[in-house]
Amino acid sequence: MVNDGEVSGRLTVGELLRLYPRHERITGWSPTNPPLVEKAFRVGYLIGASRCRNCSLDEAADLVERLHTRREDFYHGELNIGFNRWSDRRAAVLRGAMQGAIDALRARAQGVRKGLTTWLDDLRAWAAENPIRLDWEHAMPPDWPEPDGPPLGRDDVPRRLWAEVFGLWALFTPPAEPPRPLGNLERILHPDPAVRRTATSGNAANQPLAVAVRNPTPVTVRLADVQPELLRWLWPGRIALGKLTLLCGDPGLGKSFVTLDLAARVSSGTAWPDLPLLPNPSGSVVLLSAEDDLADTIRPRLDAAKADAGRIVAVQAVRRILVTGQTQDDYFDLTEDLPALEAAIKQMSDCRLVIIDPLTAYLGKTDSHKNAEVRAVLARLFELAARRKVAVLAVTHLNKANTLPAIYRAMGSLAFVAAARAVWAVVRDEDDETGRRRLFVPVKNNLGADETGLAYALEPVGQTARVRWESDPVNIRADDALDGGGRKARAEHDARQFVIDTITANGGDMLSDDLSAAAEAEGISERTLRRAKKAVVESYKEKGRGGQWRCRLKGGQPCAP
Numbered sequence: 001m002v003n004d005g006e007v008s009g010r011l012t013v014g015e016l017l018r019l020y021p022r023h024e025r026i027t028g029w030s031p032t033n034p035p036l037v038e039k040a041f042r043v044g045y046l047i048g049a050s051r052c053r054n055c056s057l058d059e060a061a062d063l064v065e066r067l068h069t070r071r072e073d074f075y076h077g078e079l080n081i082g083f084n085r086w087s088d089r090r091a092a093v094l095r096g097a098m099q100g101a102i103d104a105l106r107a108r109a110q111g112v113r114k115g116l117t118t119w120l121d122d123l124r125a126w127a128a129e130n131p132i133r134l135d136w137e138h139a140m141p142p143d144w145p146e147p148d149g150p151p152l153g154r155d156d157v158p159r160r161l162w163a164e165v166f167g168l169w170a171l172f173t174p175p176a177e178p179p180r181p182l183g184n185l186e187r188i189l190h191p192d193p194a195v196r197r198t199a200t201s202g203n204a205a206n207q208p209l210a211v212a213v214r215n216p217t218p219v220t221v222r223l224a225d226v227q228p229e230l231l232r233w234l235w236p237g238r239i240a241l242g243k244l245t246l247l248c249g250d251p252g253l254g255k256s257f258v259t260l261d262l263a264a265r266v267s268s269g270t271a272w273p274d275l276p277l278l279p280n281p282s283g284s285v286v287l288l289s290a291e292d293d294l295a296d297t298i299r300p301r302l303d304a305a306k307a308d309a310g311r312i313v314a315v316q317a318v319r320r321i322l323v324t325g326q327t328q329d330d331y332f333d334l335t336e337d338l339p340a341l342e343a344a345i346k347q348m349s350d351c352r353l354v355i356i357d358p359l360t361a362y363l364g365k366t367d368s369h370k371n372a373e374v375r376a377v378l379a380r381l382f383e384l385a386a387r388r389k390v391a392v393l394a395v396t397h398l399n400k401a402n403t404l405p406a407i408y409r410a411m412g413s414l415a416f417v418a419a420a421r422a423v424w425a426v427v428r429d430e431d432d433e434t435g436r437r438r439l440f441v442p443v444k445n446n447l448g449a450d451e452t453g454l455a456y457a458l459e460p461v462g463q464t465a466r467v468r469w470e471s472d473p474v475n476i477r478a479d480d481a482l483d484g485g486g487r488k489a490r491a492e493h494d495a496r497q498f499v500i501d502t503i504t505a506n507g508g509d510m511l512s513d514d515l516s517a518a519a520e521a522e523g524i525s526e527r528t529l530r531r532a533k534k535a536v537v538e539s540y541k542e543k544g545r546g547g548q549w550r551c552r553l554k555g556g557q558p559c560a561p
Helices: 013-018 033-054 057-075 088-110 115-127 159-166 184-188 255-268 294-304 338-347 371-388 415-419 487-505 512-521 526-536
Strands: 233-235 244-249 284-289 312-314 318-321 327-330 351-357 391-397 422-428 438-445 454-461 464-469 509-511 537-541 549-553
Touching: 033 057, 033 088, 033 115, 057 088, 057 159, 088 115, 088 159, 244 255, 244 371, 244 415, 255 284, 255 294, 255 351, 255 391, 255 464, 284 294, 284 338, 294 312, 294 464, 338 351, 338 371, 371 391, 371 415, 487 509, 487 512, 487 526, 487 549, 509 512, 512 526, 512 549, 526 537
Parallel strands: 244 391, 244 422, 284 312, 284 351, 351 391
Antiparallel strands: 318 327, 422 438, 438 454, 454 464, 509 549, 537 549
16 A cells, blocks of 8 residues: 555656556545545646646657557556556556646646746645545646746647647638738748749849848768669660659550550560560559540550559549548649659559659649749659659650750650650651551660660550560651651652652653652652652553553643642
């Protein structure tokens, strides 16, 4: 049995609990039993309040959580073996310590500062009361004094203490008021450089004002401290692990077919089309597709490509938990939901590839034509790719500026192409008679030495199709394949002039086969010759049996191209 004097000193909760035997059980309600339990409660209350008087709020939150855990052990865990492990007074110590800690935090939140010393003196007298009075007026702990300082706001208190300190209303976020426009001085002093650049000088309303708010300090690393690492490849020489690769092309050329073919090869460990003898380690794939249906488009294409569908996961949405406890499914947004993407990568064993098709569908409110906004989004995506060692393959479309070099043809800001370590273009082969051949050519490849491309066609498989790659490399430049410098127009102009000159040199009329042979010797493709003849030549067949096809210039004279 523990005497009153043994529990009235300045003890910790642990020291106090050690004073009470574990198997001492007080039963019944004799006049001697309740005072002993009440004494334990009051001393525990004093200890909890004392511990939370001057400690940091994070330390106080840790204490409250530990006390919660101890109480749960008593009220829930001990039910399996009975209550004889705990005595009434041991449980009372924990209840008192937790309540004292919470009341001390509430007093601090209301603004009680210097008055805490007086309140603790009152608590010591209350805990040492002998004999203890059990009537309601004396059983309640003394009230803390009036506040003598400013109260704490919700943001000043750790979130895990909101319910205990402020009540349940603190868990519900109030509706945000629309932000007011920043004044010029606020923009000058703003920590964000992009906001500071919008500030203007006093003598010119539209003149940007550069203001140094503080002296910047460099963040440096000595190169001798950098451990060299070997570059790792998903597709050797073409798509690197831990990097962003861009795939661009006009609609309808099979970009999505290509991405799903790559996903199938990664999931099944199938060799790459240009490296049939090199082993390709299998891995998992995370897919974000905003344009194709999973059931009737993506899954049939993966099956046709012989993918291991069990190693491919599609992110359809992001599920958010509202403050009301309800859930809401939203579209995936790269500006907000990269943690969800990383969680999907971690769920798949040995993820090697992330496909984003198309990239612009997942930029949220980002203006895809502004370099600064695009780079801010891509920088976080790069960091994720490098940290998880996955290749990120993003799909985008081409703009209509076909007179520009290939590197400027990707839709949106130049930051997409500049930031990606490799950019590949899918282009229609204009010299293919069937019209089905596509070219997979490099626009830029900062990491690989191979500047060749590949060719492919879509091969029907049931009601869908799959990519059939050609093994031989393609040596055409992306600028030429995309007609970035007007190659197609110049070739057609030269072909028309060749036809005019050749027919004129042959008296204005010649056999069509002879013209075709001359064009072939000049390096003019049959398709280009056909377009040139349509523009400047009229064809006719010689009269009589066995007559041959001949051609002459329209109108009997050369025509301007």
